[in-house]
Structures are given as structure tokens and as C-alpha cells.
Amino acid sequence: MPSLTTGEVAAGDEPGGGTDGAAAATGPRPSPASRLAARVRAWRVTPYAVVGTLFWLVVAATAWRVPIASDFGQHASAVERVKADWRHPANPLLDLPGTGSPYFSPYIVALGLLARATGAAGREVVRWCGPVNLAVLVTGVGAYARTLSARRMAPVYALLAFTLLWGPEGKEWSGFCGVWSLTRGVCYPSAFAVGVTFHLWALTDRLARRGSRSWPGYALLGAGCGLVLLIHPITALGAVVGACAILTARQRGWSRRVVARWLLAGAAALLVALVWPYYDVFSLAGDTTVDWVHKRLYIHPWQWYGLALVGLPPLVWRARRGGVRDPLLLMFAAFCLIAAYGWVSGHYTYGRVFALLLVPPQFALAVELAEIPPWTRARAVLAPLAAVALCFGLIAQIGSVVPQRLLPLTVDHPERWPGYGWAAGRMPGDAVVIADGYVATHVLPAYGVYLVAPTWPDPSTPAAERARREAAVSTYLKPGTPAATRDAIQRRYGAGWLLLSKNQQVPYRGELVATGPVTGERLVRLAAP
Known part of the structure; x- marks a missing residue:
């Protein structure tokens, strides 16, 4: 039989099967204690x-x-949304309703309820x-x-x-x-x-x-x-x-x-x-x-x-x-x-x-x-x-x-992303941030903050809306954009914070709150437009 030549266990080959097993079944039924003892004796470390x-x-x-990196922030932010409102969670990344978002799977909802119960x-x-x-x-x-x-x-x-x-x-x-x-x-x-x-x-x-x-x-x-x-x-x-x-x-x-x-x-x-x-x-x-x-x-x-x-x-x-x-x-x-x-x-x-x-x-x-x-x-x-x-x-x-x-030889190692606790600790959990840095936009959502433009596309958000938001962030961060245009973008998306990379020269109306100790990024609290 082909299945037996590969060592696979065929039906009826289980221990206790066959004629001897049938004969044993007609004898006295062993007590629960004796069955447990037999299992203990038969147990071996494999x-x-x-x-x-x-x-x-x-x-x-x-x-x-491993520090927060890659998709971790997206999943953690989805858990935060369920923790805040498990019946109608908001979008994981944007300050929008999360209706129809596939990120709210049984896995994420269970974690959100656990976070809600424990306060974690x-x-x-x-x-x-x-x-x-x-x-x-x-x-x-x-x-x-x-x-x-x-x-x-x-x-x-x-x-x-x-x-x-x-x-x-x-x-x-x-x-x-x-x-x-x-x-x-x-x-x-x-x-x-x-x-x-x-x-x-x-x-x-x-x-x-x-x-x-x-x-x-x-x-x-x-x-x-x-x-x-x-x-x-x-x-x-x-x-x-x-x-x-x-x-x-x-x-x-x-x-x-x-x-x-x-x-x-x-x-x-x-x-x-x-x-x-x-x-x-x-x-x-x-x-x-x-x-x-x-x-x-x-x-x-x-x-x-x-x-x-x-x-x-x-x-x-x-x-x-x-x-x-x-x-x-x-x-x-x-x-x-x-x-x-x-x-x-x-x-x-x-x-x-x-x-x-x-x-x-x-x-x-x-x-x-x-x-x-x-x-x-x-x-x-x-x-x-x-x-x-x-x-x-x-x-x-x-x-x-x-x-x-x-190690005796040089090998590749995963890149360790910088942390953003220095920025997240100065913002409220529902803050809306204007940022376009690759690492920052992946990590910050893990702390519950919203972004103006999404890190990853969510099918529940129309492609046209995602494109508008990405264009708005790009326009805001251009050094030559008029102040009135920046104010309009800030009002439209309810943004109260700005995260600039070390070399971004963008005029802003607000207060410099903190500077990243590793990346040199600057966190700005924006003034109301």
C-alpha cells in the first residue's frame, strides 16, 4: 500500500485497533484512575x-x-479602535468611521475586548x-x-x-x-x-x-x-x-x-x-x-x-x-x-x-x-x-x-526601527497628525493617534478619498504652499499636530514640542487655524 510505504498511519492502525482491541473491549472496563495511570506510564518526551x-x-x-515596526502599528491601532468603541470602531488609521474595514476581524475584535477588559x-x-x-x-x-x-x-x-x-x-x-x-x-x-x-x-x-x-x-x-x-x-x-x-x-x-x-x-x-x-x-x-x-x-x-x-x-x-x-x-x-x-x-x-x-x-x-x-x-x-x-x-x-x-561570520540582521514614544507621549490618544515619513507613519498608529493620509490602503476607504488625503499631506509639506492653503487642510482633517523629518523645511504656525533623540524629527503642536 502506498500510504504504508511512506510510514503514514492508515485507518485501523491506531493502537488498540484490530482483533486484539476488539477482544479487549469485551473485558472489564478499566477504572478512570487506572486509565490515567496507563497514560502517565505511556507518556514520553518526544x-x-x-x-x-x-x-x-x-x-x-x-x-x-523587537521594536514596533512594519504592520505592527496598523494592527495595534485597530485594537485601540475596538477598545474605544467595540460596537462601532473608527477607521484604524484615519479619523473616519471604520464601517466595513476588513481589519476588524475576530482576531482584532477579541484583542480589543481583552484590552478593554484589562485596560492595557x-x-x-x-x-x-x-x-x-x-x-x-x-x-x-x-x-x-x-x-x-x-x-x-x-x-x-x-x-x-x-x-x-x-x-x-x-x-x-x-x-x-x-x-x-x-x-x-x-x-x-x-x-x-x-x-x-x-x-x-x-x-x-x-x-x-x-x-x-x-x-x-x-x-x-x-x-x-x-x-x-x-x-x-x-x-x-x-x-x-x-x-x-x-x-x-x-x-x-x-x-x-x-x-x-x-x-x-x-x-x-x-x-x-x-x-x-x-x-x-x-x-x-x-x-x-x-x-x-x-x-x-x-x-x-x-x-x-x-x-x-x-x-x-x-x-x-x-x-x-x-x-x-x-x-x-x-x-x-x-x-x-x-x-x-x-x-x-x-x-x-x-x-x-x-x-x-x-x-x-x-x-x-x-x-x-x-x-x-x-x-x-x-x-x-x-x-x-x-x-x-x-x-x-x-x-x-x-x-x-x-x-x-x-556569530563567527558576518550575516545580515533585520533593521531595528526607532521608537516614537517621545512623540506619542506628548499627544492625546485621538490626535490627528500630518506626517509623511515612512517609519513614523507605520509606528505612530500603534499609540492610537490618527494620520491624515493612510499608511496602507483600507478597502473600506474609497480610493478617491485616499488620494485626496495623500495629495493634501503632500501640499501641506511643500515649503512654498500658502499659509491659507495649509490652514484649510488643517481645518478639513482636524489636524492638531505636525511631525517633520530632520531636513524638512516647512513653515508652520505652532509650538515645537519635542525633537526625536535618534532621528532628529520635530513634533509641532499646531495653532488653531
Whole structure:
């Protein structure tokens, strides 16, 4: 049987199954105390428990110390809006209603309610999520790896491949789970969504292969898919496509009852997505707002994803052994089609599927390394290739967790953004700021302040409104703009503060309040126009 040659646990192979298990079931039922004692005796520390825990400790500690950067401010500001008014939160970045903003997902709303209950700032609550999200991700990788192989080292290899086999250069992108990217983005909704995706795939495999008669299991699977759809829609696309690939490969027999159970899963996912009151997730279909941002995912594929190519031979071997009905092979083919559609159509947002497209070759490599017996020709070829690729991946990403003084060779390190507590501490939480600095406009929203022009486009704000605001900021900051024009812009957007970079020479009517100790930026309290 192909599934057994790869070490995968077939239906009926669980401990206690078969004739002996049936005979045992007819004997005296053990007491709860004896069952607990048997579980304690059977418990062993697995290699994955050790490696996974160490990985969690290192990455969680590193992420905790990373200063506010990238998308952190956007998510923290959304949490602040929910904390202030959870029924009708304002726009995360602009002093406008937030009706229909996809940033108000169940993840953000839950954090906003937690911030409201504890009194913690939104940025603090978002940072708390890093260790939690990482735990979900690590346990999810282990859960899905165990559906592919019963070998104890398979999950260990899967975690190493998934977090190191990306590209020969360390890169950061929301939802991408290389070590470099995790140290910045593990507290983002996308990281949580990817972790839940692995758990959903493991659940899909169990339901399809074991033929569970438990209807709640299917409802739970559907609800989980609906939750991921609301939290991170593009990850949800990969999650559902991957689940369909697993279902196609694993399900044997399609009775009416089986079909009804899977339809229940689909209906639960649809229901969860439809009843969410904050925004309509289906309105995002075909939205091109952020396509231009994601074109970069296609520009340098070797630098971003090249090391994962070492997993292609194991995928081919799986195809030769098990045919086309292999879950990883089906998953890989489907993800390649989605990525290709994004490139051909110009909807580059579909390039986000690269975050999961690498999973099939990464996990195929992990399973083969765990399954291939020692001293075979395949092992002699694959193990050195995997070792070299992992070394390159480690060199590319180790700078994100280890300081240069502790390393024997010079490597790249993520840029550490300056803090803006010196400015945020002098403004009220609902202040409206005129600024155009790249770092400042990403970091300041984490403190709850509003911007005149958005950092990132929000589909709930019309493109024309975003363009007007960007033009207004540009006009205000031009040295030759008449004072009357500046006053009109200040009145229109309710701006009370101005943040100037070190070299910006802009006339203003107001009071210089503070100067940044690192960047030399100047914070100005504007006089009323």
C-alpha cells in the first residue's frame, strides 16, 4: 500500500485497533484512575516536544524584544479602535468611521475586548499574542506532520524545513513563516491564521481517513475555516484548497452520510463568514487595492523561495509511489495554479499563497528524511542536499535571532526601527497628525493617534478619498504652499499636530514640542487655524 510505504498511519492502525482491541473491549472496563495511570506510564518526551519548545522559546523571546515596526502599528491601532468603541470602531488609521474595514476581524475584535477588559494598550495586547500565535503554529506543524508520517523525527524535520527552507536571503512578509519573518510578524493575524490552518489540515486528514461519525468534528472544521477566512482571507484560500487536496487524497467511499458530513463543514464555514457583523468578507473578492504591493512576491523568486527546491525530488518520489492522489502533490499543484493566476491576471495579491505553496516540498522532504532507511542510495543523495540547504537557510536567517557579536561570520540582521514614544507621549490618544515619513507613519498608529493620509490602503476607504488625503499631506509639506492653503487642510482633517523629518523645511504656525533623540524629527503642536 502506498500510504504504508511512506510510514503514514492508515485507518485501523491506531493502537488498540484490530482483533486484539476488539477482544479487549469485551473485558472489564478499566477504572478512570487506572486509565490515567496507563497514560502517565505511556507518556514520553518526544524529540518534537524538545525541539519545538526550544524553537518557541528562542523565537518568542526574540520577537518580544523587537521594536514596533512594519504592520505592527496598523494592527495595534485597530485594537485601540475596538477598545474605544467595540460596537462601532473608527477607521484604524484615519479619523473616519471604520464601517466595513476588513481589519476588524475576530482576531482584532477579541484583542480589543481583552484590552478593554484589562485596560492595557493595544500595542501591549498585540505583543502578548506573539507567544500564543507561535504556540499555535508550532503545535500545528507537528499535528499535520504526524498525519504524513508516524516517525518521531518527521515533525522535527518539518519544523526545520518550514522555518528555514525559504530563500538564501532573509526576508520579511506578513504570513511568511521563515524565522526572519516570524521575529517581526508572529503577533500578526496572519501568523495565527497559518497556525490554525495546519490544525485544520490535520483535522481534515483525521476525519477523511478514519471515517469519523462525529458530526461536531465536521462542524468544528467548517467553523475553523470560516474563522480563518475572516482573519486572513488569502490564507483561508490556501487553507481550503489544502483541505480539499487532503480530502481528495484520503477519503475512501462517498456514501450519502459522508457527503452530508462534508456539506455540514462547508455550511458551517459559510455561516461563520456570513454572520460576522463588522465587514463583508465576500466583498473583497476581486479587490485590487493592494495588488501593487504584492508584485514584489514574484520579482525575485530564487531569493525568496529558492532553498525549498530541495523538496521537489521527494515530491516526485511520492508521486511515483502513491500516484497523483497524494495530498502534498495535489496541494502543490493547486497552489502553483493559484500563484500562476496571480501573475498572469495581475492580481498579485494571490502571490500570498507562496506562504503555503512551499509547505508541500518542505514537508515532503521532512517525511522522506524520516522515512528513508539509513545506508540507502536515496538517503545518501537526499541527506547531504538537505543539510546544505538547511545550512544556507540558517545562515540567511540566524541574524534575526542571534546578535552579531556571538556569530563567527558576518550575516545580515533585520533593521531595528526607532521608537516614537517621545512623540506619542506628548499627544492625546485621538490626535490627528500630518506626517509623511515612512517609519513614523507605520509606528505612530500603534499609540492610537490618527494620520491624515493612510499608511496602507483600507478597502473600506474609497480610493478617491485616499488620494485626496495623500495629495493634501503632500501640499501641506511643500515649503512654498500658502499659509491659507495649509490652514484649510488643517481645518478639513482636524489636524492638531505636525511631525517633520530632520531636513524638512516647512513653515508652520505652532509650538515645537519635542525633537526625536535618534532621528532628529520635530513634533509641532499646531495653532488653531
